[in-house]
Amino acid sequence: MIETAIYIHIPFCDHKCIYCDFYSITPLDKKDDYLKALKKEIEFYSRSYSEEREIISIYFGGGTPSLMEPAYISEIIECVKSHFNVNPDAEITLETNPGTVNKSKMNEFKGIGINRVSVGIQSFNNAELKFLTRIHDASAAEKTIFYAYDAGIENINADLIFNLPGQNIEKWSRSLERAISLPVKHISAYSLILEPGTILNKMVLDGRVKVEGEDTDAELYEHTIELLARHGFEQYEVSNFALNGYECRHNNAYWHYKNYLGFGTSAHSFNGTKRWWNYTGLSFYLNNALTGGNAVAGSETLTAEQKREEYIMLALRSRGLIIQEFVSIFGGDWFEQNSSLIDELKQTGLLTEAGGVVKLTPKGYVICDEILARLA
Ligand code: SF4
Structure with a gap:
């Protein structure tokens, strides 16, 4: 059986946040067409991808999936289940924004099979939330965590953003510590990225907002790793x-x-x-998926070298490079060619090797992109 994950994008949002470059739209008038298109797409791909395949996870991302009614999300889950072999223990995650759910809606989400929620908190500082143009305050974020917990969803993630304008270690620690004090099992901590085309980027270019520099970013990131480790949160990817x-x-x-x-x-x-x-655009997607069953805009077939590079990059950003597994897939040449560089990175405390796994150290994670560029 080929273990496979399913991602479902729900593009609808209450409004556009100033820093966001995800594809999201606010009018909901096409949501029924969108549901039809999703079902067509699921059915289309099940013809080629349902045999010998086991679905281990379904992830509703967005956009704001929690803006939709539980019945809407349920129809999609049932459609996936009727076309694919979904493991009864599959992880089913709903990205959830505070301000879009209440207690009874969360109970309904649990009832339709959601067993993990990823709550878009971003900060527990109300001034920072206002700056980010989020629709909620810190207390609504906290309530959302408890709605999930009380509904019996114990697998809860809190999404947080650091290196916000004016943020220092004290302010950031308060957000992190408040998240830790809640019944969350997972924390995703992302550094604020200025994405071209966003309102925030324009504000920075116009000089209306001043962002913190790389040194503050690195300092806050190192502090995150250290503080979360102290509270039993193991880093298993750069930001997770x-x-x-x-x-x-x-x-x-x-x-x-x-x-x-x-x-x-x-x-x-x-x-x-x-x-x-x-x-990406809704009308292109709808036209193609509703008429032909798929809405593919582009594709690429990876060369052996691309696959090897991607594998190295993804492994080092997460659980580490399992030497035996890597050599069995790609052969031993890469390790031979890079042995002196790997030794140098180990000696400088950026990489470790233990139990046949080469991993980034916390110090290595801070300059992860630089290390990956050298190794690739
Ligand atoms: S709620 Fe999330 S997806 Fe929607 S605009 Fe804000 S950041 Fe983007």
């Missing part, structure tokens, strides 16, 4: 930390180079050799 047994299975599918199928606008898929991606 989990208590024992709560690593995200869906994200691990990407990082462990497993197959994944993505449905909806801008969703990506990978079958081990080929990667393809859907149209």
Whole structure:
């Protein structure tokens, strides 16, 4: 059986946040057409990808999937289940934004099979939330965590952003510590990225907002790793930390180079050799998926060298490079060619090797991109 993860993109949002470059739209008038298109796409791909395949996770990302009614999400889950072999223990995650759910809606989400929620908190500082133009305050974020917990969803992630304008270690620690004090099992901590085309980027270019520099970013990141480790959150990817047994299975599918199928606008898929991606714009997506069953905008077939590079990059960003597994797939040449560089990185405390696994150290994670560029 080929273990496969399924991603479903729900592009609808209450409004556009100033820093966001995900594909999201606010009018909901096409949501029924979108549901029809998703079902068509799921059915289309099941013809080629349901045999000998086991679905280990379903992930609703966005956009704001929690803006939709539980019945809407349920129809999609049931459609996947009726066309694919879904493991009864599959992880089913819903990205959830505070301000879009209440207690009874969360109970309904649990009732339709959601067993993991990823809550878009971003900060527990109300001024920072206002700056980010989030629709919620810190207390709504906290309530959302408890709605999930009380509904019996124990696998809860808190998404947080650091290196916000004016942020220092004290402010950031308060957000992190408040998250840790709640019943969350997983924390994703991302550095604020200025994406071209966003309102925030324009504000920075116009001189209306001043962002913190790389030194502050590195300082806050190092502090994050250290503080979360002290509270039992193991870093299993550059930006992701989990208590024992709560690593995200869906994200691990990407990082462990497993197959994944993505449905909806801008969703990506990978079958081990080929990667393809859907149209981003809603009307292109709807036209293609509703008439032909798929909405592929482009694809690439990976060369052996590309696969090796991607594998190295993903492994080093997450669980580390398992030497035996790597050599069995790609041969031993790469290790031979890079042995002196790997030794140098080990001696400078950026890489470790233990039990046949080469991993980044916390110090290495801070300059992860630089190390990966040298190794690739
Ligand atoms: S809620 Fe999330 S996806 Fe929607 S605009 Fe804000 S950051 Fe983007």
